[in-house]
Amino acid sequence: MTPDLIYGLTGIAVFGIGLVGALCAQDRLRRVLALKLCSVGAGFLLVVGAWREPPATPDPVPHALVITGIVVMVSATAVALALIRRLQTLEATDER
């Protein structure tokens, strides 16, 4: 049982868990978090694909892809959170 098998299954499981959260979570913050879980799952898949049995070094291209993916995800998360904050402020002002 090599690490790539264990973590590959982990990654797909995490993606699935995130998917459930993204589809049915009602709270806005939770949905954002669920999407972040999905992105971590996708990252696992790529890193697992890059893994090579030691002493061989792993394939560096998927590592670069995942780093790119992480930065892209934080950007998207920041925008989503800004929308949530502004929406909350507007809703609170409407109710007053």
Added chain:
Amino acid sequence: MTDPLMIFDLLLALAIVALAVASLSVRDLFSMIVLFIIFGLLSALAWVRLSAPDVALAEAAIGTGVTGALLLKTLHHLRYVSGTLGQQTALGVTPVAPVPMGIILANAGFCGLITLGLLVAFLGAPATGPGFDALVAEAMPQSGVEHPVTGVLLNFRAYDTLMEVVVLLAAVIAVWQIERGLSDAPAPVMGEVWQGFARLALPAIVVVGTYLLWVGAEAPGGAFQGGAVLAAVGLLLLLTRAYIPQPAHRGVARGAFVLGTAAFALVAILVAGGGRVAFEYPLEHAKTLILLIEGVVTLSIAVTLAALFHGREPVALSEGGRHDT
């Protein structure tokens, strides 16, 4: 050495999955974010086990660190706006009806099927598939750096990296467009211990961040990881109110946001000519160009991430209307 490590891997994998489930099912939002941060750090550990230290650094710093900070700040804002700031509320801040169990189960079943399909597909894929290994090994001597991941990020696939920085720029422009003015939520009061900690930690953070950037040419590290650590400087300054963003500083801030993208894109275009295409760095200057680009991009990333944390354009407080201006 495989057996004890295999048990470690299994335990870690279990912990990661358990934390993912826990963070989504716990009721208190603050606990949810904390569990997510632990989940992120354990994922980074898993990636170290998979021989991916660069990715682990990036996930720990950006994926978990900055994202966690963003989430906590948003939670603080939401709690203030909904008037539940001091309370130990267990429920979420947006008033939502609890989702009926039937829907949750149906969704879980649906996603479970999808996950199962993906698992089957994963197990059927070649165990050690073909990859870019040979191509990268062959091209590394011409890349100008010794660390393969840096070579891929800043030379072979530099176009993707440029677009990644463009995504960051787009995010900060969008966030500035969405929110402006003073934050409604009062900043938390930072005590003396916190101020002392910031005084000690700041120089250390700057050193670590710059080191991460510098060492990226030969070892795991690089512009993004270094930039995220340096963003922590910005976060600390914002949290301790040592720096309060002023409307007058907007021009400088804008300049800092675009500097990385502009420099990266300019270098990419200016090297074209004399038989070379865009992004084709001449061999003898490759290392210098890459370091130059990395340095400027690191600065940009640090300022951009700090601005995303602050979350709003510092605009003079004359307008009160919600619709525009």
Added chain:
Amino acid sequence: MSVELSPMILAIFLPLFGAIVAFLMPRMAALIGLGTLAMTTGAVIWLAHEVLVTGAVVLPLGGWGAPLGIDLRADGLSVAMLTLTSAVGFLVSIAALDSLKGADQVRQRQYFWPLWLLLLTGMNGVYLSTDIFNLYVMIEVIALAAVGLTVLSGSRAALQAGLEYMYASILGALLFLMGVGFVYLQLGRLDFAGLSGAAPTGALVAALALIFVGLALKTALFPLHFWLPAAHANATAPASALLSGLVVKAALYIVLRLAQYMPFPSENLLTLVGLMGAGAVIWGGVQALRAERLKLLVAWSTVAQIGLIFVAFARAGELGLTESWKAAALLILAHGIAKAAMFLAAGRIKDEIGHDVIRDLDRTPIRPTLAQFTFALAAISLIGLPPSLGFIGKWALMEGAMAAGYWHWVAVTMVGTLLSVAYFSRVFAGFLRFDRVRAPVGEHQGWALADAAPLTLALMAIGLGLLAAPLLSFLEIGYPFGVAP
């Protein structure tokens, strides 16, 4: 040091630099934006000339060459999409000068241009890319810029719609990324050339499914269309024109390209795609009939038209794909132009009358005749009346379906056409009835220079139908779907 630049590089980098300068100098943002659009259009024309003369053009960025590096490739289809983006974008930009001129719209003016230029960068990047991870990053650029444009007005409805759009967008992109991961697992490479000829193993089928669902979310294909009507209806007029006319096309284009290269596991997949398209045509039409506001009606019409494009794609099954893509491409071009014109016209009508409630369109003495005329012209193309480009596209769709014996697609198209006649007639009735207004109705009121841009777009939508033959032969340059280039 002389710098030689390919027009492909210019098409992507000019908008990027334009966005940077427009962000740095907000007061001159409009001027910079228009100038950048003009220069980008010039670069696209240059590229079109090159492609016409030498066939498909390839540029290996960094000199490395796929699969290690990323290649840019321009063939007939790419250039057609680039031209669509530039032409529509240029005219929408001119219209935006008028739409955003209000005194209370300083921020909107300031931020519209950097966001729109970044959107243009992303779209041009998609149309020239040959690497699926590069496509992922580009669609994220598009997504963030598009969300920024959706919430430009700052109203609560726009923000709510923008947040839903953001969720759908991120989920779609992550599904796409997961698909990229599976492609890497199976093939070890990420470029189009690696995909063609690959056997449909389990991992590749999973990748295909994930990528398709992700793209379906982004292009609002039924039943994943839920975010589109609110988002497009609540955005300001130029933003809606860009979103409906251009943004959804990017994901559609990627579906076309991947169908060209990726192995198709079975015919049933295409039938499923066609069914989803049929559902969109019918559901979108029904909802458009029920819409109370003009912009909401136009947004639902987009849902229906996207469905029609997918029906065109599936019209003749797997064997017919080598020709069906042309019908889909024609419909994409027709819809992009006509829908942008329609949203701009709807915006003009709303500006002049003050509201866009369909039932009350005929209750005001103000008649923005030119805007209404533009709306009608755009509707002609969307309904599919000759000689518009929409007509040519629908004709191609039905011809291919009949030749392959798939009468169900013909039936769907006809139902869709009838529904569009019905819902557009609601609007026409509002334009034409005067007996409800007590005050004297002024003739030719509400004309403005601002109507010129939408009118030009609507005329293009109709006139291009006459140029269908040269258009089709241009699309075939570089053999998309044919002999491997």
